[in-house]
Amino acid sequence: MTHTPQHSPHHGHGGHHPGHSHGAHQARSDGGQAEILDLDAEVLAEHIASITAWLPLKDQPRHIVDLGCGTGAGTFALLERFPDAHITAVDTSAEHLKLLRGKACARGIQERVRTVQADLDHDDWPDLGQPDLVWASASMHHMANPERALRNVRELLAPGGLFAVVELAGVPRFLPAHAPENRPGLEERAHAATNSFHAERVPHRGADWGPMLAVAGFTVEDDRTLTVSVAGARSEAVGRYAYGILQRIRSVAAPALSPEDLTALDELLDTSSPNSLLLREDLSVRTERTVWAARRA
Structure with a gap:
């Protein structure tokens, strides 16, 4: 699902967090973003699978459109x-x-996948067929005009088709509250330092999509919020995922952080340091992911 976003901070799934994407998926491409979207897919695979299993479908879909697919977390799930x-x-x-x-x-499975490059902020969307299911994970909040994008999805869907909007509550957290030992609470302060940046550039991140879906002509059939908690001990990918996202957070947060916080953050991001994030054994991925399942009213 990707989700967020990217990437100056913003995540994936397609994101697009600052790191994701979900990825998302309305951002300019770069190798680092693609890596984070792949790590998002790997680390959160069970949660993505649980959402696809939950979808209130009347029949098995034959044609699916994945909007803001990123590197394919939702596509392959x-x-x-x-x-x-x-x-x-x-x-x-x-x-x-x-x-x-x-x-x-x-x-x-290349015969089952068609890729289309398109900027979904343009009003004139390419021909995407008439899908039974439209999936948008961590991509809708990147739209400059989400109301218009939602109306376009409504016109796209086959009669009786389902639209699944999946969004992260925000950028995942990784460190325990007492970490790092010399600057407890550093991660939350770094996130707070990016708030104005994100409020300006991605104002719909964390939004309740239910009312917007209703205005666009959908009936929300169900919604669900999943609490995501993945222990770092289960996967070394968690460390790389944390590193990639905190790198991007630093690029935005640095001017607003105290010199002491910036030094501590740089030490976490220094792969040669004994205090490197990649060497910590107390990391976990913590966030929430909400899905809205809607049909044309």
Whole structure:
């Protein structure tokens, strides 16, 4: 699901956190963002699978559109969940779509995947067919005009089709509250230092999409919030995921942090330091992910 976003901080799934994306997926591509979207997919795979299993579908979808697909976290989860479906994966990033196609070929399912490069902030969307299911994970909050994008989805959906909007509550947290030992609470202060940046650039992050869906002509059939908590001990990918996201947070937060906090953050991000984030054994991924399942009213 990606989700967020990217990447100056913002995450994936497609995100687009500052790190994701979900990724998302309305951001300019870069190798670091693609890596974070892939790590998001790996670390949160169980949660993405639980959302695809929960979707209140009347029939098995045959055609799915993944809006803001990023490097394919949602795409491949949906292809696994619905083995008879084919997917149109849409993203603004040519690099992300190239990586997604490569993964599809490696899995031998390239015939089930069509990629479309498009900027979904444009009113004139490309022909995406008439899908039974539209999936948008960590991408809708990046739209400059989400109301228009929602109306476009409504026109896109087949009669009786389902629209699933998946959003993270915010950028994941990784460190325990008492860490690092010399600057407890550093992570929360770094996040707070990015608030004005995100409020200006991604004002719909963390929004309640229910009312906006209703205005756009949808009926929300159900919604669900999942608490995400993944212990770092379960996967070394958690450390790399934390490192990538905190790197991006630093790029935005630095001017607002105290010299002491900035020094402590740089020490966490110094891979040669004995206090490197990658060496910590107390990391975990903590966030919330909400999904709204809607049909045309």
